[in-house]
Amino acid sequence: MLTSAAHINGLPYFFNENVNFTNSNHTRGNVILSPSLLSANFANLALSVRQAEDGGANWLHVDVMDGHFVPNITVGPVLVEALRPLTKLTLDVHLMIEDPDAYIPQFVNAGADIITVHLEACVHLNRTIAHIKSLGVKAGVALNPATPLGMLEEILADVDLVLLMSVNPGFGGQAFVDSLYRRAQTLRKWIEREGLSSTIEADGGIKLDNVAKVYEAGVDAIVSGSGVFETSNPAETLRQMRRACEVTKLIEV
DSSP states (O other), rough: OOOTOOETTTGGGGGGOOOOOOOOOOOOOOOOEEEEESSSSSHHHHHHHHHHHTOOSSSEEOOOOOESSOOOOOOOOHHHHHHHHOSSSEEEEEEEHHHHHHHHHHHHHHHHHHHEEEGGOSHHHHHHHHHHTTTTTTEEEETTTTTTTTTTTGGGHHHHHHHSSSOSOOOSSOOOTHHHHHHHHHOOOHHHHTTTTOOEEESSSOTTHHHHHHEEEESEEEESSSSTTTTHHHHHHHHHHHHHHTOOOOOOO
């Protein structure tokens, strides 16, 4: 449990919305761009990877859907294995699946660098996160837009990454859910106050017209699929996204 877990009005202090947050001296790094291959050209995946690299991407986001946890089916470990020799970029694997523990070793063996599981899909989340870390890769936890941030209380100190969904997962090209801004700002303050180093990632509906505001709200890593690969020049779009973020500053809460 986090160190500031005293209770106020029945709520854990750490997650009480009445807490008067103050600005910290936390220095944020450059934005991390993680284009989602969900919207890439699967007939020529190598081309999409090159476009991401040419645009200065840091990671490649791989959305894994099973048709049960979310209403769509996408890719599996075979695709990650095919990607690994194509790039030295970090492979950021997002498991939107039931029973992720059964598949984590396969994705690690295929070459994943980060594995993120959904809080909503894990019965024993601490054990799942420990499992991921024991295999030598970074561990992340994702939350759907309607999942309260307070459910992170017991796991936040143990994860490398928190992925805040800004759409309800399952399909690419959905409209952005505005509550992401508030959630990211709040989560950023919690992480800073506890002296943690967790990366905040956001995924869903992020495009050139809102990427700067998402970064301003405290997000470190930006996932964008259709906002990159469905533009006329994906590499240039990524470069413009980075420039847009570089001129922003963290919003004060």
